[in-house]
Amino acid sequence: MLETSARLLRLLSLLQTHREWAGADLADRLGVTPRTVRRDVDKLRELGYPVNASPGTGGGYRLGAGARMPPLLLDDEEAVAVAVGLRTAAGNGVDGIGESSVRALAKLEQVLPDRLRRRVNALNTFTVPLLRAPGASTDPGVLTELAGACRDKERLRFDYRDHSGSVSRRTVEPYRLVCTERRWYLVAWDLEREDWRTFRADRITPGPPHGPVFVPRAAPAEDLAAYVSRGISTAAYTTHAVVRLKTGIERAAERLSPFAGVLEAEGADSCLLRTGAVSLDVMVVHVMMLGFDFEVVEPPELIDAIRRARDRLSRAVD
Structure with missing residues (x-):
């Protein structure tokens, strides 16, 4: 029984780290027969894990989305990253996520091994966050809806x-x-204006x-981050300028x-x-x-x- 449970956890871990597995590959990784893999997959389904299977020589097993959230298996580095991320999530401009982050963090820390809990506590004890002044925040429900439309390719x-x-x-598309x-932006094709537009997510009310x-x-640009940066720092204004900074691009x-503008490499010192x-x-x-x-x-x-x-300024100090 203990061996079967350990094998199920190993199988679940494999399914969570790969897009799709062939049955033969899973059997080889677990050291069992393909028939045993099929039985173990059925047991995972009984436990609430939505494991999808596609038939044929090119088919395999894939962990899909179900009606409820099943337990996830995280390695040490993933668990630390999630815990630290949850502690700082409230300061990232998404409205209403602070309480949810605290609840999720409490559940995670309850099961963290001591060695990982000490690492997370050390990071938070000896880190002082410099929080920004209150500003426009984005409803996480709006972000979820926007992301879903991007994913599903729906107008x-x-x-x-x-x-x-x-x-x-x-x-838009x-x-x-x-x-x-500080903010989230939606890059979309505006059907009425027949052009690409960048929209601040906190100003969007989906209908x-x-x-x-x-x-x-x-895509409107190969580098979408630079495209949005150009839009919010330059294109949105009536007065434009190009200045040469006397420093390398990495330091700048x-x-x-x-929001300061778009940087372009020129030389080692400018x-x-x-x-x-x-x-x-x-x-x-x-x-x-700029400094x-x-x-x-x-x-x-x-x-x-x-x-x-x-x-x-000269007259002011004379």
């Missing part, structure tokens, strides 16, 4: 509130969700039913958030930043606050605005 309808508070009705340090199913278009990327602002005066403050020496590449009007700011 999505929602009300969208822009930065001025105006609300418009949108019908959702492509991907992109998460920055089901969704559908029909669509054939996905080619460590200091600047995606890089270009493409950015945007609501006006030239705001752009002056923006580039001054690096710089020179203006374009537009020339920004140089004049910097000179005017310099003169005002």
Whole structure:
């Protein structure tokens, strides 16, 4: 009986770490016959694990989604990663997830071996989180709905509130969700505008039913993270600029958030930043606050605005 239970746990672990297993491969890994594998799969099903089987020479076994959440098997590193992630989840801009994270963490820590519990406690005891100021957060239910539409390739309808508070009705073909340090964004093809658009998830109010199913278009960019960064830091503004930062791109990327602009490698000791602002005066403050020496590449009007700011500052300290 103990040997059978150990084999079932081993089988479950294999099913959770591979997309699909051939029956012969499972039998070889477990050191049993394919018939025994079939019996063990039936026992897992009786325990509530939805193991799907496909017939034929190319078929096999796959752990599917069921009506309820079955127990999961985690190795040591996965368990530590999940525990630490749950402790910090409340600070990641998703509204209402804090209480759920605490409940899940309590269940996980109850079964953690002492050696893993000490590792998790050490990480949390000697780590001080620097939390951001309260801001716009995203309903996790909305994120789940958006992700499901992306996965199922279903047209999505929602009300969208822009930065001025105006609300418009949108019908889109959702492509991907992109998460920055503070916000979530939906990248989608806007059917009415016939172009790609980036939507802040916290401004979306879904309006089901969704559908029909669509054939996905080619991605708007190979690097979606850079595409969204360009949209939220440059394209959304009327005033654009390119400045050369007197530092390498790796150091600049460590200091600047995606909201600062889009970085381009240039040399070992310099890089270009493409950015945007609501006006030239705001752009002056923006580039001054970057924390690096710089020179203006374009537009020339920004140089004049910097000179005017310099003169005002000089008069203020005279």
